[in-house]
Amino acid sequence: MGEVFTGIGVGSTAVRAPIFRLAARTALPELAKSSHAADAEFAKVQSAIAELERVFAEKIAAADGQLRDILEAQAALAGDPELADTAAQFCKEGWNAASSIQLAMQEFKVLLQGAEGEFGERVADLDEIVYRLVQIVNGNTDHVSLPKSGAVIVVAHDLTPMDTVAFTDVVVGVITEKGGPTSHTAIVCRSRGIPALVACKKAAQLVDGDVVVLDPDNSQVIVGGELAEASQRWWEQRQNLGRSLIPVMANVGSVKDAQQASSAAGVGLLRTELFFLDKTTTPTRQEQIDLYATTFAACPDGEIIVRTLDAGSDKPIPFLHMEKEENPALGVRGQRVAEVAPDFYREQVEAIGIAAAEVQKSGKQISVSVMAPMIATIAEAKDFAAMARAAGITRVGVMVEIPAIVSVIPQLKGVIDFVSVGTNDLSQYLFAADRVNSNVAHLLNPWEPALLSTLAQIAQLARENSIKSGVCGEAASDPLLAVVLAGLGFDSVSASPSSVADVVQALSVVDAELARSVAASALSAHDAQSSKQAARKKLA
């Protein structure tokens, strides 16, 4: 096996092909004043914008799906009169056309500074527009010349949607140094079914013409490797035992989700936030009953675990009038809101109970439980359980997201019936890594040994105290990780509706003993990457 470089994989099919390096972009020219009249320079700006709009229109016509959406959004930014107007000011100050474009866009980039996630990534759109406009002003042509036939894996520092629209069927894989799981490159490759590896820091070391295996499932590229070294949908290689080791439920946030979850063994997480985001006044009890009843009716048969409203100042609900907070992730969120709006929460739980009874009366085989988000103390769990039981709900649980609650699970014996782990928030609080800050995103890998060992502790403490345990975070949507969770002793997992089928398949090819040994090997690793590899190896 040759040298291995890692990154973030997109897609699941491995490919083997020679590397085709795209040439690096030329640097933008230095800012300079013009010896011509301001009007003449601004005329160049205007004609460059018109030309870029024409190019965009041409590319948009050739694109479809998400790529088309992205190009249309970029075209609208390029054609925004605010850009031309701002550039006109700089032309008047004596700057040449190329400099005026750069300076004008800089004004908008400054306003986006500090933006995280998708808004931070939009800065790349603005850079792309400036680059294209300056190329046009300076009379440079910029086109990607791919081979006419054969198959190549394109390697670049970074790619823009306009680069990717030029990709023909010759491109069977993509590797970039930059980018993340939600970057344009990842989105476009996912929608076009092209396997990719983004954020591959050592991509610059890949040599033009070298044959490599791009293995997105294992987030790696193997220089000179063979396809057999890459992972396939591993559960398809093993004998199906006919039933899932533990029940696989679905995470649902709307009636549409509920309809897509028909193959799930119930609903492990019914989020109620979406029902309220657009309400400026408190919904009446009857409105709530109708909402829940409609949703329950669309759910698969089995248990439905409803999470009470999980609001916070980062996802405010207008009628709760929540104050702005410096640090919403550590503020009044989840169950803590119930202390400032107890009436709403009591009414919500009562409405859930009434709606459940109505739907059951119609003959549908469901049982409805409730759970509270963001529980930190035994007292909070007790208060919630008392309120829910008073409303006639027989099965009550709490979410485990805050590390403080883990060690006191034994004291919850007899108080609650189940715990459900939200792995995303648990990671955020365990690793002190803000979920919305992409600079610390690498710490939120669900394969991190510290998270796995905390999960093991939760499952064990729950079991010892006759409390059922489940995982409803994103981790449960990963088929391999779901096997680890079963091996750690969780009683159920709840995955996104689109992942349920794969997770069921994966859990149907392992028995309890194998799952335990997979979990044990993942637990003993020293980092996320080797933890995943160790788990995968056990199933080879």
Added chain:
Amino acid sequence: MITKECVITVKVGLHARPANEFAAVAKSAPCEVLVGKAGQAQVKGNSPLRLLTLKAHEGDTLVISFDTDDAQVAEEIFAKLVATITE
């Protein structure tokens, strides 16, 4: 000037397609449309670039102002704008 409020419920927030559609509606309006996050400065509603700089996410409340005294006109544009940023 007539002012109204609504909450963004599209997942991506106010950029990309929702921002384009929002700007297109504002551009076609018979009066100037200004928009900002609650408690913050407003920008021109017809500019995708300016909308982007609001950094308005799912769940944020938008304050939209219409430079008109005609309540019916404002209500009509408001309904169209809300449709671009809600699901």
